[in-house]
Amino acid sequence: MTTTPYTLYHGTSNDFAVVDAANHVPDRAAFAQRVCADLGVDGVLFLALQDEYEPPRCVMTLVQPDGSTAAMCGNGARCAARWVTEQTGESEVMLDTQAGTRRSTVDGAHVVVEMGVPDFAPDAVPVRGDAPMDGDVLNGYAITAVNTGVPHAVTFVEDVDAVDVEGDAPPVRSHERFPAGANVTFAEETEWGFAQRTFERGVEGETQSCGTGAVAVAAVAARHGRVPGDATVTVAPPGGELEVSLTPGGRATLAGPTERVRDGEAETEPRVPKR
Numbered sequence: 686m687t688t689t690p691y692t693l694y695h696g697t698s699n700d701f702a703v704v705d706a707a708n709h710v711p712d713r714a715a716f717a718q719r720v721c722a723d724l725g726v727d728g729v730l731f732l733a734l735q736d737e738y739e740p741p742r743c744v745m746t747l748v749q750p751d752g753s754t755a756a757m758c759g760n761g762a763r764c765a766a767r768w769v770t771e772q773t774g775e776s777e778v779m780l781d782t783q784a785g786t787r788r789s790t791v792d793g794a795h796v797v798v799e800m801g802v803p804d805f806a807p808d809a810v811p812v813r814g815d816a817p818m819d820g821d822v823l824n825g826y827a828i829t830a831v832n833t834g835v836p837h838a839v840t841f842v843e844d845v846d847a848v849d850v851e852g853d854a855p856p857v858r859s860h861e862r863f864p865a866g867a868n869v870t871f872a873e874e875t876e877w878g879f880a881q882r883t884f885e886r887g888v889e890g891e892t893q894s895c896g897t898g899a900v901a902v903a904a905v906a907a908r909h910g911r912v913p914g915d916a917t918v919t920v921a922p923p924g925g926e927l928e929v930s931l932t933p934g935g936r937a938t939l940a941g942p943t944e945r946v947r948d949g950e951a952e953t954e955p956r957v958p959k960r
């Protein structure tokens with residue numbers, strides 16, 4: 686039996702096993718499905734470090750509990766940047782994701798990552814239709830669709846704690862208007878910012894935190910005039926507190942804490958059933 690070393694991190698309780706991509710894992714989907722089930726984490730981050738660059742670069746690939754690969758992950762990116770800093774001692778990191786290259790700054794446990802420009806265009810989300818989805822009612826919720834690296838269906842509610850996320854989100858997550866599916870993010874405006882809960886595609890359940898979801902909340906709030914277009918907004922999922930900064934040009938950054946939890950080893954190959 687061969688094993689692969691991993692390190693567990695979390696960003697506001699969004700949990701990840703980080704695997705150095707220098708370790709060859711022949712079937713990443715099967716590996717991630719097994720590791721996520723065994724460890725109860727929200728995904729495996731395969732990180733390919735290229736420390737010959739200044740600042741160092743790292744190709745980040747998130748494989749989720751269902752074996753799918755996500756183009757971007759806000760909290761995963763913050764954990765990945767911290768891992769690169771721990772490997773190299775450099776506080777600036779360039780993360781190459783399938784959604785684009787994202788600069789990140791690491792200051793101890795606090796990590797800030799550039800999140801690009803939230804995109805409401807139907808082709809970008811993607812969402813079926815000629816115009817942006819903004820207020821369309823799906824399963825009883827007024828949904829605004831935005832891509833913040835991955836697709837989010839955002840809805841503002843009176844009381845986010847009262848939402849039956851596991852019951853109400855799946856019909857939206859798999860709605861025919863979303864050809865690639867969508868993460869479903871519920872947000873409540875409060876006096877200090879926004880409380881957030883997200884049902885994640887790929888996890889197929891609610892997670893304790895979702896960074897792309899926090900950016901989606903801030904971007905939709907700005908689009909609806911709830912906050913200025915250059916605001917820094919506190920968004921609080923159940924697992925902690927995130928800060929999203931918006932710029933008039935549309936670029937967003939995501940900031941918040943990360944934690945390195947422990948090292949471990951996982952079986953590399955899928956288990957073969959005994960005859």
Ligand SMILES: N[C@@H](CCC[C@H](N)C(=O)O)C(=O)O
Nearest residue numbers: 755758759760835895896897
């Ligand atoms: N937890 C992530 C989002 C991960 C991707 C998502 N589940 C998808 O498949 O779109 C975050 O922090 O952004």
